[in-house]
Amino acid sequence: MINIDTPEKIDKMKNGLNNLAKGMLRPIARKYDEAEHEYPQELEVFRSMSVMGKKPKKNGDESKAKPVDDGEFKVGQNLGTVVSVEEMCWGDAALLLSLPNAGLGNAAIAAVATEEQLERFGSKWASMAITEPSSGSDSGSIQASAELDGEEWVLNGEKIFVTCADRCDVAVVWARVKGVEGSSAIKSFIVEKGTPGFKLEHLEHKLGIRASDTGTFVLNNCRIPKTNLLGGDSEKKKKTEGFKGVMKTFDNTRPMVAAMAVGVARAAIDFTREKMEEAGIKIDYSANPNNVSSVLKEFYMMEANLEAMRLLTWRAAWMADNEEENTLEASMSKAKAGRYGTLITQKCCELLGPMGYSRKYLAEKWMRDSKIMDIFEGTGQIQHLIIARNILKLTRNELK
Amino acid sequence: MFGFSMSKEQKMVSREVSKLVKGLVSDSAHEMDENGEIPGDVIQKAWELGASVSSVPEEFGGHGMEDSPIESIIVLEELAYGDMAFAVAATSPSLFINPIRTMGTEDQKKKYLPLYCKETFNAATLALNEPHFGADVMSLKTTAARNGKSYVINGSKCFVPLADQAGHMLVAASVDGENNLFIVARDNPGLTIGEREKNLGCYALPTFEVELKDCSVDENDRLGGSEGCDYTLFIQKTRVAMAAMAAGIARASYEFAKEYAKGRVQFGEPIVNRQSVAFMLAEMAYEVDSIRLMAQKAASELAAGKDVSRSSYLAKMYAGEMAMKVTDFGVQIMGGHGYIREYPVERYYRNARGISILEGMAIV
Numbered sequence: 184m185i186n187i188d189t190p191e192k193i194d195k196m197k198n199g200l201n202n203l204a205k206g207m208l209r210p211i212a213r214k215y216d217e218a219e220h221e222y223p224q225e226l227e228v229f230r231s232m233s234v235m236g237k238k239p240k241k242n243g244d245e246s247k248a249k250p251v252d253d254g255e256f257k258v259g260q261n262l263g264t265v266v267s268v269e270e271m272c273w274g275d276a277a278l279l280l281s282l283p284n285a286g287l288g289n290a291a292i293a294a295v296a297t298e299e300q301l302e303r304f305g306s307k308w309a310s311m312a313i314t315e316p317s318s319g320s321d322s323g324s325i326q327a328s329a330e331l332d333g334e335e336w337v338l339n340g341e342k343i344f345v346t347c348a349d350r351c352d353v354a355v356v357w358a359r360v361k362g363v364e365g366s367s368a369i370k371s372f373i374v375e376k377g378t379p380g381f382k383l384e385h386l387e388h389k390l391g392i393r394a395s396d397t398g399t400f401v402l403n404n405c406r407i408p409k410t411n412l413l414g415g416d417s418e419k420k421k422k423t424e425g426f427k428g429v430m431k432t433f434d435n436t437r438p439m440v441a442a443m444a445v446g447v448a449r450a451a452i453d454f455t456r457e458k459m460e461e462a463g464i465k466i467d468y469s470a471n472p473n474n475v476s477s478v479l480k481e482f483y484m485m486e487a488n489l490e491a492m493r494l495l496t497w498r499a500a501w502m503a504d505n506e507e508e509n510t511l512e513a514s515m516s517k518a519k520a521g522r523y524g525t526l527i528t529q530k531c532c533e534l535l536g537p538m539g540y541s542r543k544y545l546a547e548k549w550m551r552d553s554k555i556m557d558i559f560e561g562t563g564q565i566q567h568l569i570i571a572r573n574i575l576k577l578t579r580n581e582l583k
Numbered sequence: 584m585f586g587f588s589m590s591k592e593q594k595m596v597s598r599e600v601s602k603l604v605k606g607l608v609s610d611s612a613h614e615m616d617e618n619g620e621i622p623g624d625v626i627q628k629a630w631e632l633g634a635s636v637s638s639v640p641e642e643f644g645g646h647g648m649e650d651s652p653i654e655s656i657i658v659l660e661e662l663a664y665g666d667m668a669f670a671v672a673a674t675s676p677s678l679f680i681n682p683i684r685t686m687g688t689e690d691q692k693k694k695y696l697p698l699y700c701k702e703t704f705n706a707a708t709l710a711l712n713e714p715h716f717g718a719d720v721m722s723l724k725t726t727a728a729r730n731g732k733s734y735v736i737n738g739s740k741c742f743v744p745l746a747d748q749a750g751h752m753l754v755a756a757s758v759d760g761e762n763n764l765f766i767v768a769r770d771n772p773g774l775t776i777g778e779r780e781k782n783l784g785c786y787a788l789p790t791f792e793v794e795l796k797d798c799s800v801d802e803n804d805r806l807g808g809s810e811g812c813d814y815t816l817f818i819q820k821t822r823v824a825m826a827a828m829a830a831g832i833a834r835a836s837y838e839f840a841k842e843y844a845k846g847r848v849q850f851g852e853p854i855v856n857r858q859s860v861a862f863m864l865a866e867m868a869y870e871v872d873s874i875r876l877m878a879q880k881a882a883s884e885l886a887a888g889k890d891v892s893r894s895s896y897l898a899k900m901y902a903g904e905m906a907m908k909v910t911d912f913g914v915q916i917m918g919g920h921g922y923i924r925e926y927p928v929e930r931y932y933r934n935a936r937g938i939s940i941l942e943g944m945a946i947v
Contacts, residue, residue, distance in 0.1 A: 184590035185653050187876070188883035193585075256585050468896035469815065471719035472939075487877070487901035490894075494876035495869065498587045507588075515869040564862075571861035574868050575845065582861055 187494065190256050193266055200267055204274025212275040215394035216548055220386050222350055223281055223394060230283040259504025261435055265442035265496050272446025273453075276552045277394035279443070286347045287311035287436070288355035291371065294432065295414040304373055310351035312342035312400055320565045322357070323366050327402065329358040334409045336372060338380075338402040344559075348383055348398025352376055355413060356402065371413040380405030391551030434513045436560055438499040441516035444524030444556035445493050451531035451549045452485055458535060478534055485527045492520040511573040518566035521557030528553040589657075597657050603632060604665035612666040615787040616930055621672050623704075629673035630704035634658045639684050643692055644700030650685075652820075652882035655947035656827035660875065663831030667934040668788035670828055671944045675744045679707035679753055681820070681946045682764055686812040690803065695751065695766060706748035710740035710767075710793045711755045711821075711943040720755065720818055720942045725795060727756040727765060727805075734758070734805060736765060736773065736798040742941055746776050746791035753806065754795065755814070755943075762814040764806040773798025784933035817946075819881075819891050822899035824945035826878035829902035829938045833874055836913030836931040837867040843917050843926075854916075863912045870905045877901045882947060903939025910935040 207225065215223050258266070271279040288309025296304065318325045327340025338358055345354065353375050359368045374381050384399040456466065464479065472480050495516040502509035528550040532539030539546045557563045572582050589597065607625050608615070615621050634655070639645020662670035676699045683695055699707045713724055725738025736756050746752065746769075753764045767774055777792035806812040841864050844855040854860045881894035913928040914921035921928045937944070 184584065184586055185588065185593060185879055186585055186883050186886070187587060187880050188585070188887045188889065190585045468892045469721045469818075471717075471721070471942075472900050474717050474719050483897065483900055484904065486893075487897040487904075490880065490897055491873035491877055491901060494880060495873060498872075498876065501585075501587050505586075505588075515872065518865070519869050519873065567862040567865045568858070570865035570868060571858070574841065574864060575855055575861060577856065577861075581856055582858070 187497070190258075192256060192258055193262075196258065196263070196266055197270055200270035201273065204270050208271065208274030208278045212278065212394075212545060212548065213542075215275075215278065215281075217393075219388065219393040220349065220396045221394075222396075223278060226278065226282055229285070259501065261438065261500035261503040262497060264435075265438050265500040268439050268442040269446040269449070269493070269496075272443045273450045274446075275394070276443050276447050276555075277392035280346055280392060280395040281350070283350070284308045286351055288347075288351065288353065288373075290436070291355050291413065291432065292373070297415040299410065300373065300413065300415070304353055307352035308347065308350060309373070310345050310347040310354045312345045312348075312354045312356045314344045315341060316343055320562055323369070325357055325359060325369060327356065327358040328361055329370065329372060330361040331409065332406075335406045336409060336411065338372060338374065338405040338407065340402050341384075342400040342402070344387070345398050345400055346395055348400060349386060349396040354381075354400060356400070358402075372407060373411040373413055374402070374405065374407055378405055378407060390554060391548065392555050433561065434499075434509050435503055437513040437517040437566075438496050438503070440556055440560040441492065441496040441499070441520035444520035444553060445489065445496060447549050447553045447556070448485075448489055448492070448520075448524040448527040451528045451546055451553075452482075452489060454544070454546055455482065455485075455531045455534055458538060481530060481534065485530060488523045488527060492516070492523055495519050511570060514561070514566040514569040514573070517561065518563055518570060521563045521566070524553045525557050593654065593657055596654055597661060600632065600634075600658050600661035601664070603629065604661055604669075608665040608669050612669070612787075613924070613927060613930070615666065615668065617786070617924070619786045619789075621669055621787050625669065626673050627704050629662070629669070631702075632658070635674055635677040635680055636700040639680060639696055639700050640692075643684075643696035645684075645696070650886075652823065652885040652947040653879065656823065656830075656878050656882045659824055659827040659945055659947070660831040660834070660878075663828035664835045665831075666787070667828060667832055667937070668785035670831070671744050671785065671788050673704075674945050675709075675749075676705065676707045677946050678709035678744075678821075678943065679749075679751060682753060682806060682812065682817055683766070686764075686807045686817070688803075688808040691766065691806065691808075698750065705750065706745045708743055708745050708749040708752045709755075709943055710743045710746070710752050710795075712740065712742040712941060714739055714741035714792060721762070721815075723755055723757045723762055725754070725756040727758045727763060727800075729758070729802075730799070732802050733799050734765060734802060736767070736795045736800065738795050740793040740795070741780065742782075742790045742944070743776075743793045744788055744790050744944065746793055747779070747789060752793075754793075754798075756795075758805075758811070761811065763811050764814065764817070765800050766804040766806060767795075767798065767800055771798055771800065782937075784930070784935075784937050815892070818943070819895035820885065821943040821946045822895040823878055823881045823885065823891070824947045825938055825941070826874060826881065826895075826898040826902035827947070828945055829906035829935065830871060830875040830878060832931050832935050832938070833867070833871045833906045833909040836910040836928050836935075837864070837871050839926070839928055839931075840864065840867070840913040840916040840921075843920070847917075860916055863916055867909045867912050870909050874902045874905050874909075885947065900939070906935040906938050907932075 286309045288311040292309055315325050330337045353373050356372050356374050380403045382401045384401045387397040499509050499512040499516045532546050532550050535546050538544050636645040637648045638650045641647040699705050727734040727736045751768055754767045775794040780790045844860050847854045877898040881891050881898045884891045884894050910932040914932050
């Protein structure tokens with residue numbers, strides 16, 4: 184049945200997390216934006232928490248997410264995650280990306296690692312290394328290589344734009360197995376910091392999310408144990424293994440990025456509302472929008488867009504929880520939220536005037552932070568491409 | 584229970600209305616628009632769906648079902664997918680029935696509901712919009728002044744659907760600055776129905792200006808009696824309905840343009856193989872969904888008995904803006920063909936303009 188009235192459980196969850204974000208992330212947001220790459224020690228308290236909904240799970244535990252239909256509403260894992268992510272990003276997006284042991288690599292390990300790998304890496308901070316200098320959106324074209332030599336894999340290549348590159352303990356590195364053709368050759372490997380031939384080359388200076396340590400790794404004849412092939416080599420892992428399996432995780436992570444965009448845009452809208460009210464502008468959801476001031480009309484439209492962004496995001500996450508195919512809806516949420524998050528944060532700066540341009544306030548930071556949501560985890564253009572292929576039933580060769 | 588997918592019953596309602604619309608108006612919407620008329624039997628067949636009377640108690644001629652804003656928006660989207668003029672005309676009695684059912688006194692229900700909850704379609708309507716610059720249904724210029732045991736209404740109304748056939752209409756007027764609804768019979772001597780209006784969209788929908796000059800109505804015909812009614816909630820319910828219709832219009836344009844673009848070959852391949860066209864369609868697809876989700880959100884809150892001032896307002900605003908965008912894209916994708924009245928996308932484009940301008944053309 185269609186019923187998208189926000190359940191009380193979610194409202195409570197939001198309130199709790201919002202207090203956390205307000206108390207722990209907001210106060211240090213500016214500090215770590217300016218102290219680019221410096222590790223926010225204040226976040227240590229989060230180490231054992233699973234704010235991103237990524238508790239490492241025991242292998243074979245299939246109970247994970249699907250809500251049991253016993254008449255009582257349970258917040259599914261994906262829906263719970265997007266709700267949390269929105270609140271935390273309302274606090275600060277870069278700090279959310281800096282939470283210890285909550286890297287993208289942790290999500291991958293939690294999803295597909297073997298028992299033995301969980302044992303070894305479950306409590307480590309894991310980053311995800313996919314992108315290469317000449318392989319961005321086209322992640323099928325990666326060139327980093329892996330070659331089996333006895334009981335070891337030998338890795339070579341360069342990985343860029345790795346989140347948590349400095350702070351992570353291990354990296355999940357995507358590489359192409361030599362001698363295997365096509366996209367099934369792409370596997371992911373767990374590489375520990377300190378392994379000879381594995382070097383953090385440098386950290387990037389970015390437009391926004393500066394607290395997040397984005398970096399470049401170089402792998403030069405880096406030898407890792409054979410058992411570090413993520414998910415192991417066994418046949419029963421087939422479902423989640425390989426390129427397709429990893430692409431599939433985008434159906435869960437794209438709504439997460441959409442939720443990040445919602446959180447940042449909401450921060451900007453809330454701040455703008457506060458300043459408007461201080462200036463005596465009354466917000467009234469009844470007057471004909473054509474009779475209100477230009478500022479108010481723009482404000483209402485931003486609110487409406489924010490609501491649409493959130494609903495698309497929640498729908499995609501809810502579908503994942505209910506094991507419905509959601510590739511299309513996941514991309515829709517990211518396409519809309521990425522783009523409109525960018526537009527909303529820009530517009531808030533404009534409406535705020537001097538307060539929007541000054542670094543004394545966070546609005547300018549939100550405008551910078553928001554821009555990444557339309558880029559990472561698949562650019563807005565890639566999302567449109569996926570949506571278009573999906574609705575038009577065109578292959579990647581027909582619609583390039 | 585929280586959820587985004589339709590129940591079996593909701594799917595059935597959606598399918599049933601969709602099937603009816605396909606048979607009734609899909610092929611004739613263009614002709615109806617050109618002729619400026621919806622044939623009586625088309626309206627009658629839609630009436631037989633019973634959507635307008637489903638929640639009216641059986642004693643007054645309805646089906647006594649539970650009020651369901653979600654089912655209402657499902658029905659409205661499908662009807663408007665067929666044609667907006669048809670959707671408004673076929674459900675216009677709801678604009679009279681729904682407020683009386685939910686806010687009327689027992690006497691008002693007894694007296695008026697049975698007249699309009701019959702097997703045959705019997706027009707009743709709502710006089711809400713006003714024809715002046717800066718018109719706002721929340722601050723009405725039409726006034727009702729108490730005079731002994733009656734009220735005297737003065738003012739002008741426009742876009743009153745089916746005013747020429749309606750036996751009764753609800754007239755929105757302010758009593759000492761408070762918004763109210765009054766039940767007015769068409770034969771009231773103080774009420775004059777003007778010429779049929781010629782509008783940008785919905786050619787097939789007969790709408791009229793209505794003049795109220797010292798129009799005297801009995802105090803018992805003030806909706807809700809001496810207490811008046813919850814006018815704000817009433818407006819909110821119409822806003823949710825407008826958003827639902829917008830989803831239907833936008834979807835119609837999106838689907839038509841999509842099929843066209845798949846078949847239209849230029850430079851040796853379907854134009855849909857080009858990103859410039861395909862990306863427009865992608866955007867249309869998620870905006871249609873967004874409009875619908877916004878309507879669903881407000882309808883869900885209505886069903887839960889929550890305050891919907893914000894959600895209904897934003898839903899209509901969003902729907903007005905995005906239905907315009909989507910239907911504009913529909914015309915643009917089809918190029919010159921989109922501009923020709925032979926194809927429906929230009930009609931969707933004209934009709935969509937009404938979503939943000941008009942108020943109260945339907946109700947949930």
